[in-house]
Amino acid sequence: MSRHDAAEVETVPAPSERTEVRRLPERGVYDRDEITAIVDEALICHVGIVHEGHPVVIPTNHGRVGDALYLHGSPASRLLRAMKRGEEVCVTMTIVDGLVVAKSAFHNSMNYRSVVVFGEPRVVDDPVEKERALAAITDHVLPGRWDESRPMTDAEARATLVVAVALDEASAKVRTGPPEDDEADRELGIWAGVVPLALVAAAPVPAPDLVAGAELPSSVIGYGRR
Numbered sequence: 696m697s698r699h700d701a702a703e704v705e706t707v708p709a710p711s712e713r714t715e716v717r718r719l720p721e722r723g724v725y726d727r728d729e730i731t732a733i734v735d736e737a738l739i740c741h742v743g744i745v746h747e748g749h750p751v752v753i754p755t756n757h758g759r760v761g762d763a764l765y766l767h768g769s770p771a772s773r774l775l776r777a778m779k780r781g782e783e784v785c786v787t788m789t790i791v792d793g794l795v796v797a798k799s800a801f802h803n804s805m806n807y808r809s810v811v812v813f814g815e816p817r818v819v820d821d822p823v824e825k826e827r828a829l830a831a832i833t834d835h836v837l838p839g840r841w842d843e844s845r846p847m848t849d850a851e852a853r854a855t856l857v858v859a860v861a862l863d864e865a866s867a868k869v870r871t872g873p874p875e876d877d878e879a880d881r882e883l884g885i886w887a888g889v890v891p892l893a894l895v896a897a898a899p900v901p902a903p904d905l906v907a908g909a910e911l912p913s914s915v916i917g918y919g920r921r
């Protein structure tokens with residue numbers, strides 16, 4: 696859970712009409728803690744809008760404080776302009792935990808944890824909330840980086856639009872475990888199983904203009920998503 700949690704997180708009571716997972720409904724999860732754990736671990740999200748009658752899905756960064764999902768960007772971007780108008784968005788996050796390799800191509804699958812959120816964005820004008828949101832977005836990528844960084848300038852704050860989407864109408868879907876092959880295929884001598892996958896950081900590469908003595912910060916040392 697994010698270290699920026701402001702409020703006690705409540706349990707999601709039941710899916711709404713449009714967040715109810717229909718295929719394999721046993722994989723649907725509406726528990727608020729499970730949803731926020733996926734939101735916090737997923738490095739990026741995808742935001743879907745309808746622009747001039749066409750669906751558009753844009754990948755971007757996010758951060759979370761309590762039940763507020765924060766998104767940010769240039770006020771000039773199409774996505775941020777649409778959100779500033781309060782147009783409804785659908786935000787998704789996906790973590791792939793493994794490749795599920797079955798004896799038949801039909802039963803190949805993936806182990807995953809994903810979230811779908813529907814909501815109307817709210818522009819964050821309050822300077823205190825805006826700074827907290829920007830810290831959350833920064834620390835979502837690299838925990839602790841906000842405090843390690845040079846303080847934000849007023850010009851940078853003015854150049855950044857922040858919106859909040861409430862995590863009120865959200866669902867998760869989770870698949871775990873081995874392949875589910877057909878009974879008739881059980882005796883086939885074809886390998887089947889799971890190839891676990893994880894997002895792993897390689898060795899950090901220092902910037903070419905790094906001044907002497909600038910040490911690796913704790914946000915970068917041993918970086919991982921979990």
Ligand SMILES: Cc1cc2nc3c(=O)[nH]c(=O)nc-3n(C[C@H](O)[C@H](O)[C@H](O)COP(=O)(O)OP(=O)(O)OC[C@H]3O[C@@H](n4cnc5c(N)ncnc54)[C@H](O)[C@@H]3O)c2cc1C
Pocket residue numbers: 713714715716717718719789791805807808809810811865866867868
């Ligand atoms: C990595 C990955 C790979 C997948 N590959 C396939 C594939 O190849 N083919 C396929 O058919 N499906 C795949 N899925 C599942 C897919 O995301 C949908 O769950 C699936 O299409 C079933 O949709 P539906 O018609 O039952 O529900 P829909 O009517 O499409 O959805 C109803 C509501 O259920 C919720 N919901 C549905 N799916 C998800 C989800 N994944 N996460 C969170 N909430 C959800 C949403 O709130 C949505 O509004 C994959 C999912 C992931 C994460």
